[in-house]
Amino acid sequence: MPSTYQRREMLRNRMLVLPSAILLFAFVLYPSGVAIYTSMTNLSLTGPAALNPRFIGFDNYTKLFSDHTFWRSLVITFWFVLFSAIIGQLVLGLLSAILLKRQFALRPFFNAIILMPNAVPGVVAALMWSSMLASGEYGTLNKIVAWFGVDPQRWLVTFPLSMIIVVNIWRGIGFAMILMNSGLSAISEELYEAARMDGATTWQAFRKITLPLLVPTIFLYLLVSTVTTIAIFALIYALTRGGPAGATEIVGIYIYNQSFGSYQLGYGSAIAVVLLIFSLIIGTFYVRALKVEV
Template identity: 75%
Template sequence: MSARFQRREALRNRALLLPSALLLLVFVIYPAGVAVWTSLTNEAMTGPGALNPRFVGLGNYRRLLADGSFWSSLAVTFWFVLGSAVIGQFVLGLLSAILLQRPFTGRMLLNAIILMPNAVPEVVAAFIWASMLAAGDYGTLNNVVAWFGVEPQRWLTTFPLTMIIVVNTWRGIGFAMILMTSGLAAIPSDLYEAARMDGANRWQRFRRITLPLLVPTVFLYLLVSTVSTIAIFGLIFALTRGGPAGATEIIGIYIYNQSFNSYQLGYGSAVAVVALLISLGVGLLYVRALKVDV
């Protein structure tokens, strides 16, 4: 192969990558750079910071470390991600994938029901659940539990974090099921046959064959799901706006409140930069766990 042909191929490959690189630059790298710069200023939407922003260095970050509300929002985010993405969606998605591997009447209908929430936009899903969780006799859930003699509840006030975990789990089961199904399909059936002939029961086959061979798929799912769940905004904003009393104020809601309710763009950008670093750190941990070179 001539050197000229190799150079031409390399130039063509770079040209093919150019549109993606430009999109990445315009919609990811540039906004991140602007957020980093803004986080180093006292820029605001009102007052002196709006008229003439000045450079404050790491002042916003020092304030952030001493802000109890910031740490509270991080704790809420942690439990929200753990409860909905890591536990709820993963466990139910894996169980759904295993169940749908077996032929039975209504299999396609169940598959469609599980996948349907993925097609519903965040805000639409929030309004659906707001109707279901409404207080008094108008809420669907209150009408259901009334059949069992349970008094009507104010679900989004009494159990706010639990309810948004349930809602987000409902939305994400379909995605988890798709990935788990692809992982299960990649496991050779010969392994199960050999284990069955050796006397292994279902639990042993699942623990010794399915789970170990499913680990790469599980880590891929956890990477995508964790990062996307940290970034959720519209679902919770439409349901609770972070309330009551900050009980559902995940990091995205906290950034919005600081930037557009308190009008402190510099401080809100500092929180956004920290959230970005947390997401990058989580992503690197998952990639290292998968032993993938980056």
């Protein structure tokens, strides 16, 4: 009887997992397999290779690792992820969570302001910021800096990477704040009371209590934000299309340009596979770091 019951429970659990497994196969494993196979062909959108692609092995990868434009896009992606997700969103999200834990009159208002960018689609956010960063005297940012005697700037031409980093920070602070707030809520107030009784300052309590206990939450945020920031496409494409002169051509934009600009689907797939491998390595590092003991 127990054996029959166990078999029924195992069957029931497998049936519960089956829909997720089907979705995982349909939208992750199968497309990844197709991309890996395509990366080993000369598939193109035009010409003979469009109708009859042939298997070329690792030729696309050999070309890729000697492609200076690819390495440049990888470096740009690194700086974009570092300053927008790992530093900008994390630091400002943590500060916002700490400040909004305090009770003050306009707390709901500031909370709504920080969370509102999360509800804005990437393309809509890009159009909003295109207006704000427009060159000439009618751009919103140029009107603001004119009050301080600064001449109008072509922000997306002079400071292209810095501007898209600012826009991405603006969009991501809300998610960082929510996650940091959940981590702060899990810290017992008794620890802070004991620290105050022992004469600890606010900074000492933050450094010795808050920060160590937030380490798992911080690594969880870094895992999610790093992978999602690497995959950003619509926001940058709508703002700069990777320009000027490739200054904002992160790997996602480079994949698009090679696949649908140069019509080389096989080569674009090879870049996507390499990016997937990098993402898996980063994800594995963060998952291991999540097991850290504090």
